[in-house]
Amino acid sequence: MDVSTGMITVPSGRVTLSDRRTQRSWSVDLAPYELAACPVTREQYGAGAGDRYPADSVSWYDAVHYCNELSRRDGFAPAYRLDGESVSWDRAADGYRLPTEAEWEHACRAGTDGPRYGPLDEIAWHRGNSGERPHDVGGLRPNGFGLYDLLGNVWEWCWDVYDAEVYGGYRVLRGGGWFDEHWSCRASVRRRSHPTLRIDDVGFRLARSITV
Template sequence: MITVPSGRVTLSDRRTRRSWAVDVAAFRLAACPVTREQYQDAAGDRRPAHSVSWLDAVRHCNELSRREGLAAAYAVDGEEVSWDRAADGYRLPTEAEWEYACRAGADGPRYGPLDEIAWYRGNSGERPHPVGGLRPNVLGLYDLLGNVWEWCWDHYDPEVYGSYRVLRGGGWFDEHWSCRASVRRRSHPTLRIDDVGFRLARSIVG
């Protein structure tokens, strides 16, 4: 996993025309999205895991933490999930962490020319590709844009969308305008969608 230093990021939402600044503590983020090999024991399959619900991703984080002797980040009761921020186990990134890591200090919408960094509709052949095959950002993080959308911890807009959670990054079937650091998408935490996966994060505690 890659250590992402602390800093600040400004998030924005085109729907509400709102922007807000968030301070981000140092944390660790996986260099690539979780693969089918890692998630489904599909030996040698380095394509990103997909059709993973937010709840599936949360449970996978806890299971992986238990396997490695780490404190589980989440308490899960049906569809209710709480996050123990003092836990050292695997978790989903917040959307502020995700965007901050994606930008890696860059001001523009992408960390490089799109065809060099992301699998999207213009170059993917409308299918996912093995992770880590294109150019990373300056932190060494791959596939933050394109290939699959990635679940984040946060609710999208609870007052309007209830329990819907945030997705970031764009996917293999998306047009170029969806593959930008600032783009926010939403989905219900129980839904499994064929262009949605996730990436692991860990807090730096102690």
């Protein structure tokens, strides 16, 4: 299997998230779901034939539109209803979507409870080993669920609003990127940005709900 195009079934579980500003933590119970083994590549995104670098300079809105387009192509029901900049999620749909923040962290941890699922240089491209550039997806060690590049290479958009009270519609980013110091490449680190942001160390990864 080409790991850059495969979807992995992530088992059910509970994950505890935390917010540094409010000092709040909360637990989320998750049913099984699917998550792409790797971030979406430039080739998959249509930005370069044969290019296995992670797609970058993709806004949250771009990612949502891509999820719907890919769902239609593959015969799934689109997960998102779009009305200009208003986006709602049809949770009964079987199409591709962005992971929730809880799904992302649960998948990243893969049953571990430390800051990372393995030694940093073995699992993540970060400022200390990347040469300050992205790298092909799937080239380093996967975690226990068979997922690659959850830490490092590019930050990944999640579905969730970061902190509506303070930051309005800013969305969550997770995972750290190729230009980040080691402390940003941890399972619990949260970043935020406006959903229109396009920058060269931000990409995304596909998820799908398992429907019955």
